[in-house]
Amino acid sequence: MVNPARRTAILDAVIELLATRGLEGVTHRAVDEGAGLPPGSSSYYFPKKAALLIAGSEHLAALLGKDCDELQVSFAEIAATDGMDAAVRHVADELVSYADESRTLFLARMELTMAAARREDLADVGTLLTAAAQRPIRFFLQLISEGREDVPIETCAGLIDGIGLMYATGQGPKPTIDQVEAVFRSVL
Template sequence: MVQNPARRTALVDAAIEVLARDGARGLTFRAVDEEAGVPKGTASNYFANRDDLLTQAGRHVHQRMGPDFAELAETMKAPPTRELDFELLRATMRRLEDDRTGYLALLELRLEATRRPELRAALTETIRSNLAENIRFHLDSGLPGDRWTVVLLYFALTGLAVEKLTVPDVLADFDPDELVGTVIDRILPAGQGGNPAKRDRG
């Protein structure tokens, strides 16, 4: 059958909603059809099997949580300083918070990938590619630090996102912006200045 790309995207978005709400075990073609509000059997016409649906969801969720390129271009007009690093990380964290459903679905996919080699391979390829692109972007933009800076910031932000979006009360006593600023302060080379979040407050 001829497939409609817009409907395919809507089905993948519906799969992400189901993953975030019901977990990987709740992801069925019927559940996706119901979430998307389409006739029964629609999802099965677009995806070869459940593994295909999981893999497509894994690829799409990263695109869905990516930056708005017009906003990014505007942000990148600033000088390549620690303050710009702070703004980029803060914007990333806010995107994850705004699409909490997408991030929870990604966590479900990561867990399911430990049991599904095909999904693990797809996620590995996507995440490695994203990390490589982040390293390239950082270096080409002249931002402080080197490739290891990007890797360490990636790990720090990943850990912060897991806590904040799953058990937020763990960090209830910490200001989110100050946390991000402290991450930059501790990871970037010494002599680059103090916590950007604190300096923002004067």
């Protein structure tokens, strides 16, 4: 019998392990320990590591989607009350805050995306996570460009991911609101 709370604990542990130990650190034993569950729990739900990673990526995409939905609502509220410039600044501020508050999600996404490039059994994971990561950028750029079709969404997402990756791995400074806002405006 599937216990939704137990399944979620397993998938949360997968994301944490991906962020802290990398792909090789995700073992059934480590997941069980990380989730605080008895040995064998994760292999009951996901007998193979690939299944565990695919389910982890789907869980991660859902978490990113929830964050995106919340950001879209706050963006719309600020745009309606304070104007588009304030809303763009709000999005930049949220992305900068996200660099610290959601570092685990970011690193897990990077780890899974890299694994998808190397492993055929995870190929769809890269597509799923890239779409989830680009969704808020696509939404905001289309709004601030007034629906232009030629907006380089992939370029913007790549720039923001690069800035985030440098910071998350200790290779660069924390992104600033002005920096992220400049990325949005420069691609327009």
